[in-house]
Amino acid sequence: MSKIRGDPKQIALAHPTRAQMYHILQKKDEMATVELEKEVKITRYHLYHHLKQLQEAGLVENHRDQGRAKYWKVTEIIEVPKSTSNTTPTTQNDWVGKIPNELVKLLEGGGDIEYIPINSSAVEAINAKTAINSISKELGIDIELPFTFVPGGILVVSRGR
Numbered sequence: 213m214s215k216i217r218g219d220p221k222q223i224a225l226a227h228p229t230r231a232q233m234y235h236i237l238q239k240k241d242e243m244a245t246v247e248l249e250k251e252v253k254i255t256r257y258h259l260y261h262h263l264k265q266l267q268e269a270g271l272v273e274n275h276r277d278q279g280r281a282k283y284w285k286v287t288e289i290i291e292v293p294k295s296t297s298n299t300t301p302t303t304q305n306d307w308v309g310k311i312p313n314e315l316v317k318l319l320e321g322g323g324d325i326e327y328i329p330i331n332s333s334a335v336e337a338i339n340a341k342t343a344i345n346s347i348s349k350e351l352g353i354d355i356e357l358p359f360t361f362v363p364g365g366i367l368v369v370s371r372g373r
Contacts, residue, residue, distance in 0.1 A: 219359070221290055224269035226360035229254060230262045234271060234286065242285040245274075315369060322372025329365045337362050 225231045229252065236251055237243055243251075249259050263284060266272040271290070274282045319325070330340045340363045348355040 220269045221271060221288075222359060224265050224271060225290075227262065227265070229258070230266055233259075233262055234266060237272060237284055237286045238289065240285075242283045245282045245284065248284060318369050318371060324370045326368040326370075327365055328368065330363050340366065 225234060233248065233252055236248065245256075245259065245263075248263075249256055252259065254262075263272065263274070267274070271286065271288055272284050273287050274284045276282055330336050341357060341361065344357065344363065344366070345355065
C-alpha cells in the first residue's frame with residue numbers, strides 16, 4: 213500500500229483529538245500540559261503523542277519558564293476542519309439539511325435503501341474511499357472528497373418502481 217500524502221497540517225488536524233486540542237489551545241495564550249490533559253480527558257501518554265504530531269506539523273510549540281512544567285501554545289492559526297472537531301456542539305437536526313434533494317425524491321418515489329457499514333479499520337476506510345472515487349469516475353461524476361473524509365458507511369438507494 214502506498215503512503216498517504218497531503219498537507220501535514222491538515223493531516224495532523226484530521227484526528228478528532230488533535231483537532232480538539234488545537235481548538236482549545238487557540239483560545240489561550242498558552243496552556244500547561246496538566247491543564248490540557250484535564251481539559252481533553254486523555255492519558256498523559258496519548259496527550260504527548262498528539263502534541264508531538266501537532267508540533268511536527270508546525271502548529272504548536274512548547275517551552276518551560278521554570279521547573280518541570282511544559283507550556284504549549286499555537287504557532288500558526290489555521291481553520292480546523294469542521295468534520296473532525298469535537299468541540300462544536302451540533303443540533304439534533306443538522307444532518308437533515310445535508311440530504312440532497314435527489315435522494316429525497318428517490319425515496320419519496322418508492323426507492324429503497326441499503327446500508328453498507330464500514331468498520332473502523334484504516335484499510336477498509338481507504339478501500340471504501342478508493343471504490344467511491346472509482347465508481348464516480350466511471351459514471352463521469354466529479355466528486356471531490358476531502359483528504360480527511362473517512363467513510364463510516366455507504367448508502368445505496370434504488371429507484372422506485
